[in-house]
Amino acid sequence: MEKAFGTVKIDRKNLPEGKVLCEYCTAKCCRYFAMPIETPDTFSELEYLRWFLLHDRATVFKEEDDWYLLVHTKCKHLLDNNMCGIYDTRPAICRDYTTKNCEYDDEWTYEFYLETAEQVHDYTEAVIQPKGKSIRSRKPALLPVV
Numbered sequence: 001m002e003k004a005f006g007t008v009k010i011d012r013k014n015l016p017e018g019k020v021l022c023e024y025c026t027a028k029c030c031r032y033f034a035m036p037i038e039t040p041d042t043f044s045e046l047e048y049l050r051w052f053l054l055h056d057r058a059t060v061f062k063e064e065d066d067w068y069l070l071v072h073t074k075c076k077h078l079l080d081n082n083m084c085g086i087y088d089t090r091p092a093i094c095r096d097y098t099t100k101n102c103e104y105d106d107e108w109t110y111e112f113y114l115e116t117a118e119q120v121h122d123y124t125e126a127v128i129q130p131k132g133k134s135i136r137s138r139k140p141a142l143l144p145v146v
Contacts, residue, residue: 012104021099027082028103030075034061034068043128050120060120062112 010016010024037060040046052058057072077085084090114120 021102021104022083025082025102025104027078028106028108029097030078030082030084032070032072034070037067037069039065039067041128043124046120046124046128049114050117050124053114053117053120060114061110063110 009026012021015021015024038045040049049060052060052069059070059072061068061070075084077090079085084094114123
């Protein structure tokens with residue numbers, strides 16, 4: 001058994017009667033949000049991805065053919081025990097989310113994941129060549145031999 005923020009992490013199928021899975025979780029679902037984005041297929045659209053990743057706590061991932069902007073930020077109402085501080089008045093998106101298929105068991109790995117603007121830069125260069133020019137800085141002049 002693993003520890004999850006001071007709580008023993010149990011197998012989902014061994015949840016004790018009368019307990020809620022959230023009591024054993026690290027609250028993954030409350031530590032980020034992901035927004036679907038259009039598939040970037042032009043230089044300009046990839047520049048937007050690069051701009052996204054120049055901001056703290058933002059990443060981009062692809063799941064199958066769908067692209068997402070992932071913002072790593074904790075809900076301001078998440079309590080120290082990983083429970084919701086506004087449970088009775090939580091937003092509809094939280095009410096609709098259930099533990100039936102939640103991320104409790106997920107390992108958080110993505111086949112395609114961009115964390116830095118430089119990775120977007122390299123990806124852009126690999127898949128799109130801007131018209132007649134490279135997106136890399138020009139090569140500096142050689143230093144004179146003394």
